[in-house]
Amino acid sequence: MTLDLTLLNEAGPAFLRGALGGSCPPALLRAYRRALPRLLALPGPERLEYLCATAAAEEPEALTAFDVIGPGTWTLAWETGERPTAFHVCTARHDGPVWAVAMGEFEGRTFVASGGDDHVVRLRDAFDQSGPDLEGHTASVRALAFGVVDGRPVLAGGDHDGTIRTWDLLTGASGFTCDTTGGHPTAMAFVEAEGGRMLLAVAIGFDNRGFPAEDEDGRVDLLDPATGELVRELRAEERDGILDLAVAKLGESTVLASLSPYELYVWDVATGEQLGTAEPSDVWEDMEQDGFAPPLLVGVWSGRPEVAVVVRIEHPPGYTVQSREVVYLKLENLGDRTPSQGFDRDQGPVTMTTHAGQNVMLVANHTGAVGAWERPAKAVIWHPGHETDVDLDADTRLITAAAFGRLEGRLCLATAGLDGTVQVWDAQTPHRHRRTGYGGSGLALFTTVQGVPALAVGTHSDTVLLVDAASGKKIGSVGCRQSGRGHDCDISPYDHCCRGLAAGNVAGRPYIASSGCAAYGTMLWQPLSKIRGITRKGDAKGGQVTFGGMDHASPTALAFGEADGRALLAAGADVWDPVTQERVAKLPRWGFSLSESAFGRAGDQPVLATRCGSKVDLWSPLTGRHIRALGVDDAGEGLAMGRIADLDVLAVGSGRYVHLWDATIGERREWIPHTSTVTCLSLVEHGDGVLLVTGTEDGTVALWDAASQRRLAILGAFARPVCSVAAATVRGNLHVYGQSHYGRVLAWRVDVPV
Secondary structure, three states, X not given: OOOOHHHOOOOOHHHHHHOOOOOOOHHHHHHHHHHHHHHHHOOHHHHHHHHHHHHHHHOHHHHHHHHHHOOOOEEEEEEEOOOOOOOEEEEEEOOOOEEEEEEEEEOOEEEEEEEEOOOOEEEEEOOOOOOOEEOOOOOOEEEEEEEEEOOEEEEEEEEOOOEEEEEEOOOOOEEEEEEOOOOEEEEEEEEEOHHHOEEEEEEEEOOOOOOOOOOOEEEEEEEOOOOOOEEEEEEEEEXXXXXXXXXXXXXXXXXXXXXXXXXXXXXXXXXXXXXXXXXXXXXXXXXXXXXXXOXXXXXXXXXXXXXXXXEEEEOOOOOOOEEEEEEEEEOOEEEEEEEEEEEOOOOEEEEEEEEOOEEEEEEEOOXXXXXXXXXXXXXXXXXXXXXXXXXXXXXXXXXXXXXXXXXXXXXXXXXXXXOOEEEEEEOOOOEOOOOOOOOOOOEEEEEXXXXXXXXXXXXXXXXXXXXXXXXXOEEEEEEOOOOOOOOOOOOOHHHOOXXXXXXXXXXOEEEEEEEOOOOEOEEEEOOOOOOOOOOOOOOOOOOOEEEOOOOEOOOOOEEEEEEOOEEEEXXXXXXXXXXXXXXXXXXXXXXXXXXXXXXXXXXXXXXEEEEEOOEEEEEOOOOOOEEEEEEOOXXXXXXXXXXXXXXEEEEEEEOOEEEEEEOOOOEEEEEEEOOOOEEEEEEEEEOOEEEEEEEEOOOEEEEEEOOOOEEXXXXXXXXXXXXXXXXXXXXXXXXXXXXXOOOOEEEEEEOOOO
16 A cells, blocks of 8 residues: 555544555655654644655655655755664653563554653553553552463563552553562563463562562562462572563473573473573673663574573673673573673663574663763664664663564564653664764854855764855864864763854854863854964963853853944853953853853843743843843743844743743743744744744754744654754745754755745
8 A cells, every 4th residue: 555645634543554555665654654643643734744844854765755745835955964863763751760661562563561760651552652551550660571361462560669560451451460579570571381371470689789688589470460379489599689581482391581690590481490500600780770680582593592691791801891791501501601792881782682583682881880871872783793783873861671572574672761761663674873973062053254154063072063054065163172173072962062052243254152061161263264263362372262261161051142232242141242352241140050042132222031940031231230030931942032023022942832022021922832842942034024943852843933923834853852943044045954962954945935
């Protein structure tokens, strides 16, 4: 069945879910699947627009399929920065870290379950992300598993209090509830015992680095999945907690392997007989204490049944730097092990499976080392002995749990992170995702000395890239390190080097202000000139002007403006003259706590607006006098000032709204609803009117008529949150720019009546 784009506006949910297939181009299918949850929620006339915007942002090859519907209100002018994201969809969001995720199939549908510190199990259809939230747990959910009992699909979950619950997968109805005796579930799996009877295997672990108390033993409980009654206990050695388990059907027997911090146990499920134990070296107990479990895998490779396990190693022996390695233990002789590739100290396998006769594993940073919590998760899908097939740049801060599964016959992967997101990835399509030096930290427009519009692009390194606003061609760069050299550095994008960025034209010359990492203050640049920076009078070193200095943190809030004919630069709580390099005013605020700033007017006086959490303040930029404070939602971002319908207006991103305030009297005039939290916005004069551009957490870039609050177009639908937007009239045409959190920059040429 071919997807008929002209039918999207009238199609119902059944058509939308079943439209994939036939001879549709692969890129269009990926774009359609990315957009499906929103398509189901949008009214008919907006569906085609959103699908086209999704293709523009993440599947540009699919844009050719839209030729059949004629030209829209915009065309993609250019793109640069990161490549499109490896295909994925976000199936669920939790209020807190997620510690358990599972995938299951039934009657052609794939389900994803996730649970964590919010005590809620979220069950979702992996295709359209619909499904219920299952409540009942009273503690952090630590284990989940899918199974089929008496022909009905079942989901089981266990929490940190030791409570085990089950639900009917199709109806969401509760099954049994029982409590463990000592310890709490750390892993679960449905296993087939004698006579085809299904049992629920529950690994029991403990706090305190996985070790039980004096009167407790680690074990695997085999429960009746219909009643929760204990059928058999598979006990570990005394005072040995269980971290993880794995199950496989080998011939006529079902083999269950479980892992403690220092011991591997293997049992025959049907008889309860212990087939053997092994000490594969120290297992990563630090993963357990931070909520992680080193994965296990049981299967047949090279004709022999083996158990794959992650161990800790030292390179070279006796050296203090440790790393991780996967070893394969032969079931007939668990003492005989075959090493595999090692991983560095910050990475290691999170989950493993077998696909097409080969081992497949997710490798990601999931260490508790200092600073690792704030790094983005670098994850790859790895086949031992082969080149990496799929690189995932998961926007999850840190991957805490993962599970492989099947979606429409293809290998897929569900990951969960500390940020509460659960994402499903295509784990089979090769995707070499490599950083190209960009990163999302801001956009700013300026005009060159020759009068050509240009765009400054902030990155996750210490470089600001300069591109031609019409073509996207790179025309230069400046560095924001104190040295001014501009080189890449390994630093988290949550605290990247280019923390703040602003551009403007002063006395006919372009200026760029950027703030770097550490305490290097704010630097001022004349882009595309022979001068690397701007030399301060009496500065023997030269190279750039540094406002603030080594004893001041780099501010995020930067803005160029004008007051009473004088050019100004707001850098945190300081207002400077960029020409004379003198401080004009100082606001009674901590500069590093201000997230945004914007210049404008409030009636007959110039004002500077600053934002700090849930409060926006208006100041006199020449004296630092406080004028008034406005309350906003601290969940949103975005701040701009302009004149709309003869009113001096302040536009503020506030939660899922853009609030428009009358800057003169401090009265909120209008609010514009959005589908997700507003992350950035920009006002631009075009013709006789003013337009508003917004970006949101769900990746949408939209264009609005600021006077009527009517949405004119959906321009882009990134896979990542939008971190910055800008707009300008270029050669008579309106150009809108959007940057995703990981640096993909798109430019749209928009057909808006002047």
